[in-house]
Amino acid sequence: MATRNRYEELARSVSAIGAVKRGLARVLPVDCQGASAAVLALVNHHGDMRMSRLAELMAVDMSVCSRHVAHTVEHGWIERLPDPDDRRSRILRLTEPGRAMLGELDRRVTEAFSRHLAEWSDDDVDLLTHLLARLRESFGDCRAHHA
Amino acid sequence: MATRNRYEELARSVSAIGAVKRGLARVLPVDCQGASAAVLALVNHHGDMRMSRLAELMAVDMSVCSRHVAHTVEHGWIERLPDPDDRRSRILRLTEPGRAMLGELDRRVTEAFSRHLAEWSDDDVDLLTHLLARLRESFGDCRAHHA
DNA sequence: TATTGTTATACTCTATAACTATA
DNA sequence: TATAGTTATAGAGTATAACAATA
Numbered sequence: 001m002a003t004r005n006r007y008e009e010l011a012r013s014v015s016a017i018g019a020v021k022r023g024l025a026r027v028l029p030v031d032c033q034g035a036s037a038a039v040l041a042l043v044n045h046h047g048d049m050r051m052s053r054l055a056e057l058m059a060v061d062m063s064v065c066s067r068h069v070a071h072t073v074e075h076g077w078i079e080r081l082p083d084p085d086d087r088r089s090r091i092l093r094l095t096e097p098g099r100a101m102l103g104e105l106d107r108r109v110t111e112a113f114s115r116h117l118a119e120w121s122d123d124d125v126d127l128l129t130h131l132l133a134r135l136r137e138s139f140g141d142c143r144a145h146h147a
Numbered sequence: 148m149a150t151r152n153r154y155e156e157l158a159r160s161v162s163a164i165g166a167v168k169r170g171l172a173r174v175l176p177v178d179c180q181g182a183s184a185a186v187l188a189l190v191n192h193h194g195d196m197r198m199s200r201l202a203e204l205m206a207v208d209m210s211v212c213s214r215h216v217a218h219t220v221e222h223g224w225i226e227r228l229p230d231p232d233d234r235r236s237r238i239l240r241l242t243e244p245g246r247a248m249l250g251e252l253d254r255r256v257t258e259a260f261s262r263h264l265a266e267w268s269d270d271d272v273d274l275l276t277h278l279l280a281r282l283r284e285s286f287g288d289c290r291a292h293h294a
Numbered sequence: 295t296a297t298t299g300t301t302a303t304a305c306t307c308t309a310t311a312a313c314t315a316t317a
Numbered sequence: 318t319a320t321a322g323t324t325a326t327a328g329a330g331t332a333t334a335a336c337a338a339t340a
Contacts, residue, residue, distance in 0.1 A: 006272050007260035008253050011171065012192065013279035015185050017164055019206030020282055022308080023289030024158065025329095035330065038162050045159065051299060059166030064331055066300055088298040088339045106155050113154035116285045125153050128282060131275040132160035135167055138263045142170030144332065169331080172306090182307065198322060211308055213323055235316045235321040291309065 023116075027108045031075060032101055035068040040077055040094065040102045048093045050083065059143055077101050170263075174255045178222065179248055182215040187224055187241065187249045195240045197230065206290055224248050 025034045032040075042057050043049065049057075055065035069092060072078040077098030083089035094102070117125060172181045179187075189204050190196065196204075202212035216239060219225040224245030230236035241249070264272060 005253060005257060006269060006276070007257045007264075008188075010260060010272055010276045010279075011256045012188055013276045013283070014164065014168060014171070015181070015188070016206070016283040017161065017279055018168070018307095019289060020286045021161060021165070022206070023286050024161070026289070026291065033329065034162070041155075041159055041162070052297090059163075059169070060330085061332060062299065063301080063333080068330090070300085083298095086298075086340075090299075106152060109158045110152060110154045113157065116287075116289075117154075117282075120285070122153060124278070125157055127274075128278040129153070129157045129160045131271070131278065132157075132164055135264075135275060136160070136163040138267070139167045139170050140263075142166060142173070142263075144173065165330095180306065199320090207307085208309060209322065210310080210324080215307090217323085230321095233317075233321075235314095237322075 024109060024112055027112045028105065029101075029108075032077075032105065036072050036075075036077070037105050039068050039072050039092075040098055040105065043078060043092050043094050044099070044102055048081075048091050050089050050091060052089075054092060056141060056146075059141065061143060061145070072098070075101075171256060171259055174259045175252065176248075176255075179224075179252065183219050183222075183224070184252050186215050186219050187245055187252065190225060190239050190241050191246070191249055195228075195238050197236050197238060199236075201239060203288060203293075206288065208290060208292070219245070222248075 021034070028034065028037055038058060039054065042054060046053075046057065051062060051065055051069065054069070055062040058065055058068075069078060069080070073080060075097075076095060079093050079095050081091040081093055083091050168181070175181065175184055185205060186201065189201060193200075193204065198209060198212055198216065201216070202209040205212055205215075216225060216227070220227060222244075224242060226240050226242050228238040228240055230238050
């Protein structure tokens with residue numbers, strides 16, 4: 001009998017999570033989709049930061065990050081402040097309206113998870129959260145040109 | 148002090164998995180990207196099936212599924228057989244070239260995971276695989292119009 | 295010269311709606 | 318009438334390359 005391939009099973013599970021992400025995306029406001037929501041959540045969680053840092057956290061090219069941030073700036077959720085240490089750079093900061101939008105996002109996501117994960121124990125939720133964070137960390141900076 | 152929001156943390160972890168998915172996608176052959184790879188893996192794992200069943204497994208609209216399957220058919224990896232029970236329906240089957248491509252996909256994905264998850268125990272990999280599968284199951288059929 | 299960030303363009307994936315052919 | 322599947326179109330997300338401003 002052939003050896004079972006753990007990684008092939010993990011790949012199928014990871015692939016299937018796309019469905020969950022789309023399910024969550026569907027509860028977001030039409031003017032604040034997944035990418036904008038990620039910008040707000042990360043700037044809130046890690047504090048003020050530069051574009052390059054956010055691109056690293058989102059694991060996308062800076063050109064992609066720039067576009068997403070521009071969208072949040074247009075809506076007044078993020079402001080771009082000058083960086084006193086480097087005039088090429090810009091510091092991203094969550095605004096008050098941004099904080100309010102983030103509260104709304106959290107309410108919606110929490111409601112969705114509450115609805116779907118009612119049978120889950122708190123420990124299992126925490127365990128999954130921890131393993132996902134570890135998986136993300138194990139992949140490190142896996143962007144195309146930022147090896 | 149405010150109560151910690153488990154679900155908000157889980158949402159950030161789930162969101163961050165996009166980076167892992169993109170990292171994996173990057174090792175795939177240019178003519179067999181993520182969606183085609185998912186078609187081959189699911190038809191192989193669950194056996195011959197109809198379009199609607201595959202769309203359900205992929206948790207996408209059938210129009211999306213139809214396009215992905217068409218791509219795999221054009222490459223000769225999947226064949227569409229008539230369904231003797233319903234002439235509207237078509238049965239999907241993996242071909243020999245499809246099986247060969249799937250082998251190549253598995254090799255590449257396994258290599259990528261081996262590289263990144265070298266420090267992980269088999270038990271932890273299995274645990275994550277299991278929790279992800281359970282998460283997917285808890286969300287059920289979360290497609291837009293197939294409540 | 296190298297780096298930070300922006301913009302233009304192209305590609306992948308998904309959803310909606312309109313269509314066909316069967317049931 | 319309703320369902321299985323296809324196609325056209327639009328939108329979200331990402332990568333590449335070319336560019337401007339600054340280090």
